[in-house]
Amino acid sequence: MAQIIDGKAVSAAVKAEVAEETAKLRDEKGLKVGLAVVIVGNDPASRVYVNNKKKACEAVGFQSYEYALDESTTQEQLLDLVNVLNRDDRVNGILVQLPLPKHIDEKAVINAISPDKDVDAFHPINVGKIMIGEYSFLPCTPAGVMRLIESTGTDITGKQCVVIGRSNIVGKPQAMLLLQKNGTVTICHSKTKNLKEICLGADILVVAIGRANFVTGDMIKEGAVVIDVGMNRLDNGKLCGDVEFESAEKKASFITPVPGGVGPMTIAMLMKNTLTAAKQQAEIE
Ligand code: GUN
Helix, strand or coil: CCCCCCCCHHHHHHHHHHHHHHHHHHHCCCCCCCEEEECCCCCHHHHHHHHHHHHHHHHCCEEEEEEEECCCCCCCHHHHHHHHHCCCCCEEECCCCCCCCCCCCCCHHHHHHHHHHHHCCHHHHHHHHHCCCCCCCHHHHHHHHHHHHHHHCCCCCEEEEEEEECCCCCCCHHHHHHHHHHCCEEECCCCCCCCCHHCCCCCCECCCCCCCCCCCCCHCCCCEEEEECCCCCCCCCCCCCCCCCHHHCCCCCECCCCCCHHHHHHHHHHHHHHHHHHHHHHCCC
């Protein structure tokens, strides 16, 4: 039976580290850390995420600046705001909550954010830096996954790592991070043939395909570390991951639950990125 990886506890530990360093920067250097969060429209899920980000900022001692814009905001107005925030010295990190309304080109907005303030690490410059291993920020979810794997004491070097999902936000950067830790990495996706066979070879399996209960216990190698990035809502209102937990926990050595696994890590890593941004902008370290 697998040990359950407690994402809430690991997330709390990361936030405590950030809070401690933030207090030290304030006391010793007079430095304040600020995160601007921009939300456009009324998507209820986005509203919840943004509120959680604000709460996390308060908990670690950051200033948070929220910009809640109307659904009808034009792309030009949003780009103008991003440019103002790029120049605002109180703002160390800028996060524009996605998805944006359909009439706004997300790429144009991401590209407008100063790479130095891009705490999501979505800007092409930051994505490119991940490829060459010279990054300042890591995208929050894959960075959180790495921290969870680390919390199990698993050495990634030489391990067979399988990532299911190839999104720009999770799958692709996740594969790069596992590769940097000397894993042997395979990326699978919806068109992959013999997926079960590939999964059965995985010592570390990261699942981010966005399909409820997609990976079942019979696809998991005995003793594997299984990280479930999925967050799906079933018809009965319950949340579930991309991994069928009951059958998977019988095979894995470590497994993340949903909720309470990867989810809490994402915001913790966002706080960490914002602190890193503030230090870089103040030329500390
Ligand atoms: N929407 C869902 N997840 C994210 C995220 O990590 N960053 C941003 N900016 N928007 C999101």
